[in-house]
Amino acid sequence: MTGDDAVRLTYARPPDLTVGKSGRLTVSAQNLTGKDISLQRLTVVLPRGTAADDVLDGDKDSVTLGAGPDWTKVRTDVTEPRAGVKVGIKNDDGVTVAHNGIVAFTVDLTANAQQGKATATVQERSDDTNRSGSLDIHKTPRGFSLTNLHPVPYAVEAGHRVEVKWNTDEGGSTVAYTLHYNQDGEQKTKPVNGVTSFDLWPYQFTLVDLVATINHPPPVVQAVRSCSITVCDPRLTATNLTVGERTAFLAARTGAGPVPSFTPNDEERDRPIVNLPFTADTDGFLLATAWAVSTGTAVEVTLTLETDPYTYMKIETGSRRKSVLLPVPCGARVRLNTATAPGGKSYVLVLDWRPLGTGHFATR
Numbered sequence: 001m002t003g004d005d006a007v008r009l010t011y012a013r014p015p016d017l018t019v020g021k022s023g024r025l026t027v028s029a030q031n032l033t034g035k036d037i038s039l040q041r042l043t044v045v046l047p048r049g050t051a052a053d054d055v056l057d058g059d060k061d062s063v064t065l066g067a068g069p070d071w072t073k074v075r076t077d078v079t080e081p082r083a084g085v086k087v088g089i090k091n092d093d094g095v096t097v098a099h100n101g102i103v104a105f106t107v108d109l110t111a112n113a114q115q116g117k118a119t120a121t122v123q124e125r126s127d128d129t130n131r132s133g134s135l136d137i138h139k140t141p142r143g144f145s146l147t148n149l150h151p152v153p154y155a156v157e158a159g160h161r162v163e164v165k166w167n168t169d170e171g172g173s174t175v176a177y178t179l180h181y182n183q184d185g186e187q188k189t190k191p192v193n194g195v196t197s198f199d200l201w202p203y204q205f206t207l208v209d210l211v212a213t214i215n216h217p218p219p220v221v222q223a224v225r226s227c228s229i230t231v232c233d234p235r236l237t238a239t240n241l242t243v244g245e246r247t248a249f250l251a252a253r254t255g256a257g258p259v260p261s262f263t264p265n266d267e268e269r270d271r272p273i274v275n276l277p278f279t280a281d282t283d284g285f286l287l288a289t290a291w292a293v294s295t296g297t298a299v300e301v302t303l304t305l306e307t308d309p310y311t312y313m314k315i316e317t318g319s320r321r322k323s324v325l326l327p328v329p330c331g332a333r334v335r336l337n338t339a340t341a342p343g344g345k346s347y348v349l350v351l352d353w354r355p356l357g358t359g360h361f362a363t364r
Contacts, residue, residue, distance in 0.1 A: 007124060007133040008124060009037070014137055016140050017138070021111065036097065039103060042122075045085070054114070055120065065087055066108070141173055144212075144214060148165070149166040149227045151164050155326060162229050164198050174216035175214050176191070200229070202229050204231055210225045230327055256353060256355055266348075278336065280332055281359025284327075288323060288349070289352070299340050300340070303334055305333075
């Protein structure tokens, strides 16, 4: 997002579109000003035409908007300063966007047939003041795809190996790939041409961006995909840390604590668990800890988070306790499977639920 200093919201880069194909453009903005904003209108003017710096060649009737219940949708054709389709949301009374709050709407459209980068005009009206800026929208060529960027595993102990994987089909284009991630407080950039995976050993929560720069056919455009890696017991760097009153991290909330039937006080198990389903009432973290009772016995625990794509986390251990931490979004289903070496050897499995809101993690 670029523009004059009057723009109050910070805009995320919208997803790239494929030329000549229908797609969804998400306009997402976050309030990082440190105080509440009363937002009355947010619109984006998409350049209309057949050129590389246009987004679409259809009029307002060719697009479909999606927005929350607090908003009235805006969709109109404009001619100044150039032909375009103005899309967005409004509420004349204003909607309060708190600090760190996000406001977003979607636009379903068909991109024009010319690869390139288009610059859309953003118009805000907040706190009774008009503001403007710009937003770049990239259109990639047909046949190119960059999908399924994900870490394996999704969460690890600090300093353990994570394989970041992705799929790509260049479709005859000439593409250069770079991976961007934070490490030890510094932003790192690594070329990853000719491969579809890269190993990292993170010590803290890590955000990974994969940037594909399409150099040919011209003009140059980029596609970006992102994923994150959750680190258990991350390395913590504190500078001038002052704590007042009483402070607790993830203090007990409704639904927090050991999951019933999987507490440290429950009996040892000697039978496998097969596809036991759980559902989360809110976002949270599930900590699974397992160990075998007898030396020389192997136990395997698999947690499957049924999102798109599925996330698999596995514990393979013996008498030594091992744990994994699985972030679980609200409403998601998790399936539990366990296995031991033949002979009905005993093992212990403890599940501990730490919600970020109010809600349980339970069998349903």
